[in-house]
Amino acid sequence: MKSSYICNCKHYDFYNKNFLYWENRIVTSDEKSIIKYIEKQNYKKKLKILHIGVGNSYAYEKLNVNHIITGITLSKGEIKKSKSYNDENYIVYYCDKMSMNFREIFSKFKFDIIIDNNLKSYSCCQKSFEYMFENFVKVLNNNGIIISNKNGMNWVKKLKPKISFNFKNFFHHKMREIDGNVENIFSMEEASKISNKFSLKLILENDVVIFSK
Numbered sequence: 117m118k119s120s121y122i123c124n125c126k127h128y129d130f131y132n133k134n135f136l137y138w139e140n141r142i143v144t145s146d147e148k149s150i151i152k153y154i155e156k157q158n159y160k161k162k163l164k165i166l167h168i169g170v171g172n173s174y175a176y177e178k179l180n181v182n183h184i185i186t187g188i189t190l191s192k193g194e195i196k197k198s199k200s201y202n203d204e205n206y207i208v209y210y211c212d213k214m215s216m217n218f219r220e221i222f223s224k225f226k227f228d229i230i231i232d233n234n235l236k237s238y239s240c241c242q243k244s245f246e247y248m249f250e251n252f253v254k255v256l257n258n259n260g261i262i263i264s265n266k267n268g269m270n271w272v273k274k275l276k277p278k279i280s281f282n283f284k285n286f287f288h289h290k291m292r293e294i295d296g297n298v299e300n301i302f303s304m305e306e307a308s309k310i311s312n313k314f315s316l317k318l319i320l321e322n323d324v325v326i327f328s329k
């Protein structure tokens with residue numbers, strides 16, 4: 117499915133090829149601390165969790181016993197890894213969170229938690245970032261939370277397609293990280309502004325940042 121956007125920025129299309137990215141890399145310490153926070157809450161009911169940027173599916177592995185996890189990513193390699201769990205409840209969609217497709221895919225969904233440790237890190241522009249944030253708020257249940265990480269919010273990258281070679285995969289398509297836009301460093305000041313804009317409560321607990329509806 118071709119992605120469409122509200123802005124005119126250049127976007128690479130990672131959909132048509134089998135792009136490898138984070139499926140075999142270790143989970144970031146930023147995501148780990150988010151998962152620890154969620155585990156510590158000892159929620160008494162099964163929550164619906166949307167995981168933005170599933171990577172190696174660490175969040176699924178840790179949380180799926182008590183909760184239902186749905187994910188998105190730009191990497192078909194990560195989607196293939198998610199399918200290897202053979203769990204029909206764990207669906208990972210190819211979806212650019214900045215795109216209009218997000219709204220379409222999740223128009224009938226509601227989540228209790230959205231995990232995104234790199235909220236603004238890969239954004240193309242402010243307009244699409246705010247559009248993305250609005251869409252996240254739209255799919256949140258009342259009392260739901262968007263949960264991120266202070267270090268992850270300070271990390272900025274862009275993704276570009278690359279053809280790579282190794283003896284396991286021979287020539288293959290890979291997503292390459294290049295330096296991103298420093299304007300995508302998501303400061304606590306901006307987090308506070310956007311919370312006010314969407315009437316969310318901003319909570320900082322150690323390095324975990326929570327936007328609560």
Ligand SMILES: C[S@@+](CC[C@H](N)C(=O)[O-])C[C@H]1O[C@@H](n2cnc3c(N)ncnc32)[C@H](O)[C@@H]1O
Pocket residue numbers: 137138142143144146147168169170171172188189190191194211212213214233234238
């Ligand atoms: C650096 S990896 C981190 C993986 C995992 N969250 C972790 O912390 O270990 C970034 C993840 O975000 C995803 N990603 C990057 N830009 C995205 C976008 N615009 N829409 C959806 N996913 C995106 C990538 O596909 C990848 O899964």
